[in-house]
Amino acid sequence: MMLPYAPWLAWLIPLITAILMPVFNKLGKKVRDYSAIGAIFLSVIFSFSLVLDILYGKAYNILTGETLGTIPYDWEINWLPIGDVNGDSVLDYITAGVLVDPLSVFMMCIVSFIGLLIMIYSLGYMHGEPDMVRYWFWMDFFIGSMLLLVSADNLLQMFYGWEMVGVCSWQLISFWYKSKSPSDDPRFPTEGAYNAHCGLKAFIVTSFGDIFLVISIAVIGFATWAAFGVPTFNFMKLAQQTGWIGELAHWGILTIVSIFLFTGPIGKSAQFPLQEWLPEAMAGPTTVSALIHAATMVKAGVYLVARILPIFYAGMGIYDGLATFFTVVAWIGAITAFIAATDGLVARELKKVLAFSTISQLGYMMLALGAAGLSGTLAYTGYLAGTFHLMAHAIFKALLFLCAGAVLHTVHTKYMDQMGGLKEHMPTTYKTMLIGAASLSGIPPFAGFFSKELIFTALWTTDLLALFIVAGVVAVLTPFYSFRMIGLTFFGPKSEHVKKIEEEHGLHEAPKVMTIPLWILAILTIITGFTGPLAERFFEPVITSLGAGHITSLEELYVEYLVHSFTSITTLISLVLISIGFFPAYYIYIKRKVDPKAIVENNALLRGIYTLLYNRWYWNALYYKISGVAIWVANRIRKVQTGVLNVNVLGMLLGFAAMLIYILLMFM
């Protein structure tokens, strides 16, 4: 039941609205704000109009009544002519287009809906901000680019969206570059300089991952050229005819290309070893952190892996280089989940805990998707686990970030040790944040519990025990840092800073325009846990290729789902693990029975571990070392340009001589 041109308009409308922002600004503040939000609202309508199409299996235009095609439906247009490459006297094109299939509609709905909620929240959070034109421009441009990314029908167009969201992310992280307040980081004089630096760091680190993605896209394009006669990047064509995988295997580069393809998601989804940009990205406004670094942009990497998974899975039966790809994905996900969870244990800033938690949960998603590839005919369990956790995580992490934003808005500090005792003053925020933390930890019956159950089941039933153990360790750490965060923020005695704010401004709850999205997200995180079977039905075209049987009836699915989620052995294990994590946190931070600082300082081993974790395993320092080396090398090499004419001419002569010697050598 889609509206006409829905997949195109869903991303075109926000992009065009973004470009027209200066015009809207001239027309008035309300026009500007409401047009920005209105564009996303239209995107939501267009995205959700595609849902029924997926469930019924055909793309049906609601206004003209014509059926455009069956799901998956690829709406292609000819884009760039590249000459007649296969000699059939017909001009060949690289095509562009949009793909209407379960995964893309799933992502479009998540992105546009959560985007809409966050935009509404921004009305309150960014109230009084002088640079709103720039804010709305980049937010709309971001949501448009993200929708372009997930609805693209080929790798090249997806890469357009991929880079565009990278630029938007940079600009939005550095949004408050004009801030003049002094910075806590000794390298920067003002907060503004620090924010600018964080944005640049995010851009550079993700671009580093992207270059490997570009080369793998180029190689895949050429492999299709060799296999089909015409280069194509189209997902449907890549899936239907796997001859190109054969070409890659034939050249011996299949494993490398697939791992390079994964390097893009490593950068964009902040996996190990490129995970250090995400904690610094918390310098941006909290709405930006919620939208980009929790709910949408970092999911782009997971989306790409999920998109490529059925294609590589089909190829894995024939060519065995692909098993390495899935192993790499799963293990990098596992390592990331572990490292980030340990970083989150000792973080001082509220948003940094959430950032580390995001990296850790993204690791979970990669773990699930990687495990899917290694699971033989049970691949669909891992796939469903990864994508369902994507949705659940988007909702509860956005919720947590928005709550954190409300807290920051009230308390004007980002450090948790300067908070405390806010429970009575901010009841709505407390309740919704508690729901979010419970969902994050995997406590039933919230969404996080069901999605983690799916992941554990996927790992357990396929006998991937090493990965299961790592996932289990992270499942212990997650409730610990989540409830540590809740405890430090809302419980305990008020800190000096909070008391000062209470005297000056009073500690008030966030305004309605901010709390309504919080409640919407909280209710969603309670009910989406139970939509697992619906998701399974939604993804049916995809998971039948991954080993699932045909969906018989929804009622049977539901019964099986609920029975399994609440009574299997993985349920028992996960409840035990959650308890191991939860009760110490409850004891230390909520009941405040012991002082954690004292324990750590008295024990040398704990002190050593604390320093290691606080410095994020020194991985961040490594980045700066590498860039320092590059600058040192550049300063040495620049001395070659002495500026003296004789030296320049001598250089020329050396060049000529080298060329002559080269030709002489070639002659021999």
Place this chain on the structure above:
Amino acid sequence: MAAIFNLPLITYPILVTACFGILVFLVGHFVRGKYTSKLLGLISSVGLLFTVYFVIEAILSLRNGTLTVLYYYGTPPPIGSCLEVDFLSLAVALLASFLGLMVTIYSIKYMEHDNNLNAYYSLLLFLIAAVIGVAFAGDLLTLFVFYELMGVTSYSLVAFYKEKAEPIEAAIKYLIMGAIGSAVILYAFSLIYGLTGTLNIAYVANYFRSAAPQPFSYVILILLIGGFGVKAAIVPMHSWLIDAHPSAPSGISAMLSGVVIKGGLYAMIRTTVLFFPVSTYMWNYLLATIAIVTIFLANIIAIVQKDLKRLLAYSSIFNIGLIVLAFSLGTEFGLAAGIFHILNHGIMKGLAFMCAGVILHTIGTRNLDEMKGIARKMPVTGVLFAIALLGLAGVPPLSGFMSKFLIIFSAVQLSNTYGYLLAAIALINSIFATLYYAKVIKVIWMDEPGENVANVHEASWVMVLPLALLALLIVIVGIWPQLLYDLAYHAAENLINAQSYINNGM
């Protein structure tokens, strides 16, 4: 139009530009007054509008097949000189005339306080005429004459601010290195003349393609690549560019980086690809080595530059390295990608230099440390500069991404380790390039402004208009690359399959 003077369309761009060059000089010499500078700029712009129109008309009629591609006066080839046109020539001519038009409009405001503007505008027009002449030349003597004219006009334009020491020094270095390059080219031409008895490009191509390789042919190849490489600024003949581009007036920097070095590249490619088929002469490894050295050197030094225009000059050398890398693959797709990047880079670097010029015009310094946060006061220029820099970095949906992607794509087409190595080198250096482009954007937008930025205001619309047009073109070509890529792959087709050029010329 052709019927009026009984001259074919292909002579029009050169003639019109040269006539306007003389006209501007005379008008500037005899008319003194307050508005002379604007008048001169206006006359030049009108002349270049005609030129752009003629070039576009030529492209369209070449598509239909109705263009007379060969023109000679008096003695026919192989003795006489001639003009011969194909898609590659028209692509370079289009770039030269369009960018020249933008620079002229820009210079109306930029140079309004300077003296000797009659010399400036007429030299600029002659420069454009010379580049179009190099592109249209059908025999090597014509090529040489126009090449030297291009050189002389650009030496003089670099030294335009003759009251300061740096432009003079830069111009001297440029001149001497350029003269050595010209002499080497002429030496190669003499050897070609010795071997074949003629200097007509079509005849010489025919000879070289049908004869077996001799030692002299290899020497000629080296001399041609090295000699033209001086103007095209490949390492190690690049040192002049780093000094010349910052010291020239900003419009001229844009012309130099966007057009003059492309003229040198054009000549290098025309002679190398037409004369020496890559399968017998194996020049692809040589060019690839040159390209790799160029890319690495330019990129690494650019990271630590503090002078904005010097940084952009190093970036020009990096992009020349990329284009030579694309050409060195020896395939039709590689040539098309390289020509596409010539067009794209010319537009983006022209825009970048002109925006840097606006900043220089406003605060009088090129040092990155002193222009922090200037885009807050000059938002339009800041946005246009950011578009240019992001395009150069290769960020979609701007045009730079598509041309870089096509270069990578054509490199992996070789499907052996050598091709992958080239693609990897191009990409790794792209990340370095992104580093310093993003750093410049951060400095002009996000750093704390100093005292000297306090009183700046946005530039006048006359200066900003050509910048906006170029930025719009970058965005449009990014979304719809067919606009320029069409020209590029037709040019590549014609070049690889040299028979059509040879047949047209005989």
Place this chain on the structure above:
Amino acid sequence: MLPFEWYLGLSIIVMGIGIFAIATRKNLIKQIIGIEIIISAVHLNFIAMSLYFRNGYVDPFAQTIVIVSMSVGAGIIAVALSLTLKAYQHYKTLNTRRMNKLKW
């Protein structure tokens, strides 16, 4: 007639002298004279080619090329000398080793 290789060798030697002058001499005027020397070497090569490769008669084409090239060379030297004049006014020396304000 002398063997062709002698003329070729002579032009190579003269070119070498010219390039040596540009590469090693400090004085700017000497470098400009070096440019002239290189161009003369090329002209010599052209004339030599015109004699030896055209089977008995001297090809006038090469001599026209030389004349055209001479006029072009004159233009270049004119610009070069005027720039030298200006450079002397600024730097008060013709030593190119001192003219390196633009470096690195």
